[in-house]
Amino acid sequence: MREIKILAVVVVLTLITYWGVEPFAHSQMHPHVDPANYDFAQADKVSAKEQVDEKKEALEKAEAQAKATGNEKLTHIPKSEYNEAVKFEKTINDFWASNKEALSLTGNATNGATLVQANCTACHSIKKEGFPPVMDDASSAAAYGVVPPDLSTAGKLYSKEYLVGFIKEPTLASKVSHKFVDGRVHPMPSYSWMQPQEIADMVAYLQSIAPDKMTDKEVFQNACQRCHGIKYGDMLGGTMAAHTPETNIKAYMGKVPPDLSQYIRSRGAQYLHEFINDPQKHLESTAMPRVGLTKDSEEKVISYLEKVGDSKKAQREELGPKFLIYLVIFAIFAWLWKASKWRDVH
Structure with a gap:
C-alpha cells in the first residue's frame, strides 16, 4: 500500500510539473503571439494597432508616475515612442492600401519581362531566363551587404501581395523600416514611382517563369540560404554554407544569422512558423526581415528543417x-x- 501512495505522489507531482509549472515557465519565456498570418496587410494592421495600444499604456503609466513625483521628464521617452507608433500605424496602413490597385490589375507578363530585365538584372540573376549573376557571391555581398536572390523562383515562393509590396517599398513589406533610418538605405531600391500596372506586369512575369513544383530543399536554398547555413547536413549527407560571407552578413544584419541545422529541435515547428512569417512577433526590432513566403513555401522550409534536424521524429513518436x-x-x-x-x- 505504501508503494501505491508513493507512486500516487510521484504521478501528481509529475502532472503538476508537466501541466502547470512547465507551461507557465514557457509562457513567461515565450509570450503568446498571434499565429502566422499570410494576409500581410491584415497582419500589419493588427500588429501596428497592438504597438499603439502597448505604447499608450506605457505612456499612461509614465504620466501617472510623473504626476505623483512632479517629474515631467518621465513622460518624454514614452510620449516619443507612442507618437512614433501612431505615425507608423498610419504609414503601414497607407502603404498596403496603396497596393490594392496593382493587386486588382491583371498583369501582362510580356511587358513585365521587359520591365524586370531593364530594372532588376543589374543586381539579380534570373538563371532560368539566361541572366547569370553579375558578380560572384563575395563581390555581391561586399556591394550590397547581402547576396541578392535569383528571381527564377520568386513567383512561386512569394505571394502576389508580397511581391507587389516589396517592389514598391521593400523596407515596409519586409518589416525592417526601423533598421534603415538616419540615411541608411536598403540595398533594394523603392519602385514606388512605377505605375500600378507596371508593378502588376512585373509580378505577372515573375509568376509566369516560376516552376510549378519545388522540393523542400530547393525552397530552403532559394528562400533561406543567402543568410543561413546548414552545418550538419541532411539525411542524404552534405552541408550548406550561407551564400553571404559572415563578415558581410554580420555588418549588414548586426550579427551572424544562426545555423539552422537543429532549430527544429530547439525552437519547434510552431515557433518557426510564427517567426518566419513575422520575426518581429518574437524579437521586436530584429534585423531579420519578414521573408514573405506563402503558406506552402513556409511549410516546405519547416519540412526540410525536420528532415535535417529531426529525421527520426516519426520513429521516435511510434516508439x-x-x-x-x-x-x-x-x-x-x-x-x-x-x-x-x-x-x-x-
Whole structure:
C-alpha cells in the first residue's frame, strides 16, 4: 500500500510539473503571439494597432508616475515612442492600401519581362531566363551587404501581395523600416514611382517563369540560404554554407544569422512558423526581415528543417507508446515480485 501512495505522489507531482509549472515557465519565456498570418496587410494592421495600444499604456503609466513625483521628464521617452507608433500605424496602413490597385490589375507578363530585365538584372540573376549573376557571391555581398536572390523562383515562393509590396517599398513589406533610418538605405531600391500596372506586369512575369513544383530543399536554398547555413547536413549527407560571407552578413544584419541545422529541435515547428512569417512577433526590432513566403513555401522550409534536424521524429513518436506500455507492464511485474518477497516479512 505504501508503494501505491508513493507512486500516487510521484504521478501528481509529475502532472503538476508537466501541466502547470512547465507551461507557465514557457509562457513567461515565450509570450503568446498571434499565429502566422499570410494576409500581410491584415497582419500589419493588427500588429501596428497592438504597438499603439502597448505604447499608450506605457505612456499612461509614465504620466501617472510623473504626476505623483512632479517629474515631467518621465513622460518624454514614452510620449516619443507612442507618437512614433501612431505615425507608423498610419504609414503601414497607407502603404498596403496603396497596393490594392496593382493587386486588382491583371498583369501582362510580356511587358513585365521587359520591365524586370531593364530594372532588376543589374543586381539579380534570373538563371532560368539566361541572366547569370553579375558578380560572384563575395563581390555581391561586399556591394550590397547581402547576396541578392535569383528571381527564377520568386513567383512561386512569394505571394502576389508580397511581391507587389516589396517592389514598391521593400523596407515596409519586409518589416525592417526601423533598421534603415538616419540615411541608411536598403540595398533594394523603392519602385514606388512605377505605375500600378507596371508593378502588376512585373509580378505577372515573375509568376509566369516560376516552376510549378519545388522540393523542400530547393525552397530552403532559394528562400533561406543567402543568410543561413546548414552545418550538419541532411539525411542524404552534405552541408550548406550561407551564400553571404559572415563578415558581410554580420555588418549588414548586426550579427551572424544562426545555423539552422537543429532549430527544429530547439525552437519547434510552431515557433518557426510564427517567426518566419513575422520575426518581429518574437524579437521586436530584429534585423531579420519578414521573408514573405506563402503558406506552402513556409511549410516546405519547416519540412526540410525536420528532415535535417529531426529525421527520426516519426520513429521516435511510434516508439513512445510502446515504451510506455513496457514501463507499465514492467512496473506491474516489479510490484508483484516485491510483494511476493516481502509478504512473509510484513
